[in-house]
Amino acid sequence: MRTSRHVERRSFLKAAGASLATVGLTAAGCGGTSGSAGGGPVTIRYAWWGADDRAKRINESIALFEKKYPKIKVKTDFQPYLDFWKKFNTQAAGGNPPDVIQNAVTFLRKYAARNVLLDLRPQVEAGNLSTDNFRSGLEKFAEIDGKLLGLPVGSNSMGYIIDEKLYDKAGVTPEPGWTWDEWYAGMRKIKSRTGVAGDSGPHSIMYYYDLRLRQQGKAFFTEDGLGFTESDLTAEWTEAMKHIRSGLFTSPKRADQVKPKSATAAGLSAGEFTWDNFTVRYAAEGKSSYGIAPIPTTDGKKTGQYLGSLMLSGTARTKHPKEVATFIDFMVHDPEVGRIMGYDRGVLSTTEQFEAFEPTDRVSKQIAAYETRIAETGVLEPITPHPAGADVVESAFLRLATEMSLDKASPGEAVEKFFTEAKTAFTANA
Structure with missing residues (x-):
């Protein structure tokens, strides 16, 4: 069983690599020298967005880091998504951003153009940070004009989350390669046979x-x-x-009334488009069973999918680039961190962590199987650049x-x- 699992995972890595080998973006950033040349203890600040469960996992991972590197202390801060970026904008404008942030492709060019992000390439060259053992292509996800502005902690792709009980009741079975016409026909059947809207409205x-x-x-x-x-x-x-x-599609007024719960988890629709790693929220919020269906297509083949990623970036004003690099390296490579974080931020990005995490719950197994399937079928394409x-x-x-x-x-x-x-x-x- 163990051998079979590893063969499946290696197959996923190989397939994903073939699709992602050309991933890359373009812009600028800068760096500095470490403020800990004398070997004294330093404190770095790490900020991210998320909820309490993510904070618990990250704090547990940081405790491991501080045990291994007792001369580096990590001060943490987390906010909901929108509040995080409002606060970070203020900090960056004031010249006092955190040393390390959780980042996303949407913001790379914006902050690269403002020289907010640290070029990690010198730290790779100095041996303080490794870009080895990433699922092929992901290590280039935040590469901009030859500068490395982050490293991914996980990957995700768009999926179609469905209420499996409603789909079963309506007799609709999504299959890889199904078309948009078949998707609409399925939704009409669901609406007719269950009285529930087919989709929350994409x-x-x-x-x-x-x-x-x-x-x-x-x-x-x-x-x-x-x-x-x-x-x-x-x-x-x-x-x-x-x-x-x-x-x-679900009534927007009704969908608004159940927020922050999603319309599908609230039973107002049979499905909705979102990132595959968000599947975990449906099991927590809803009363049905939920699955990840294939993306409908125009021609039965091309889905337009790619692997997205959250990443860790350093900021250019840090006084401790070496310690920042050491921290990022630990958080993306350490196997125990992979076991702690699981798929909270997507399917783990390095082979050390990918191999270390043994999915036991149904949702994590679904996410892993979904990303393995789309990688093996060869539908993944390079992500298109996100401009400032x-x-x-x-x-x-x-x-x-x-x-x-x-x-x-x-x-x-x-x-x-x-x-x-x-x-x-x-x-x-x-």
């Missing part, structure tokens, strides 16, 4: 629309702007409003799609406002 999810675009040979972002037109988005949002009014200002654009997309769904704006009006705000965001971050 119109406000930027990464869902990115998949749709990538299946058509486009993408949400190019290196310096948007990769689609106003007419593209008007057609998409007009179609979404039709499905909201027909009841095929992408975070502002994503926020505008969510807000304006929500306003439209609540009949506060027509699709055309919402699209016009979105393109205006996107242009302003890109100009401000150029």
Whole structure:
């Protein structure tokens, strides 16, 4: 059994590597020298977003780090996602950001352009940080103009989370390669046979629309702007409003009433698009059983998927780049940290941690099986670059799609406002 499991995992690493070998982004950052040349104890600050369970896991991992490196103390801070970035923006503007942050691709170019992020490449060359044993391609995820601005702690991909009981009751079975027409037909059958909306409404999810675009040979972002037109988005949002009014998508007002619980976990829809590692929230919030279904396709083959990742980045103003590198190295390579963190931030990114974590719960097994399957089938593609200002654009997309769904704006009006705000965001971050 053990041997078979390792063969399966190695197969996943090989398949993922073939799809991700060309992953890469572009921009700038800077570094410094360690402030601990005299060998005295130092304290570094580490900030991330997440909830209490993530904090518990991270603090347990830090305790291991401090035991191994007693001269390095780690002061921690965590916030919910939006609060984290508000606080970090203020700290970065004031010249006092944390030494290490949890980071995401949406923010790389923005903070690289402002020279906020530490180039970790010198620390790799000095032997303080290893880029070995990453699932092939992931070590390049935060590589920008030859500078290394972070290392991934895990990977995830977009999935379609379904309420398995509702799908079974309606007699709908999602299969790899199913088309959007089959997806819509399945939702209509679910609505007819169960009275529940087929989907929570994907119109406000930027990464869902990115998949749709990538299946058509486009993408949400190019290196310096948007990769689609106003007419593209008007057609998409007009179609979404039709499905909201027909009841095929969940009523936005009802979905808003159950927040922060998701519409699917609340029993208001049979499925919704989200990152595969978020599957854990459905088991915690809902009363049904939930699975990860394949992404529908345009041609029965191309899903537009890629591996995304949370990462750890250092900040350029740190006085302790060596200690920052030592900490990041430990957090991404140490096997015991992998066992502690599990798939909280995605499927573990290094072979040491990937091999060390033995999934025992149903949800973690589902996530691992899903990412193994999409890697082996060869659907994964390189991620497209996220230009500086992408975070502002994503926020505008969510807000304006929500306003439209609540009949506060027509699709055309919402699209016009979105393109205006996107242009302003890109100009401000150029």
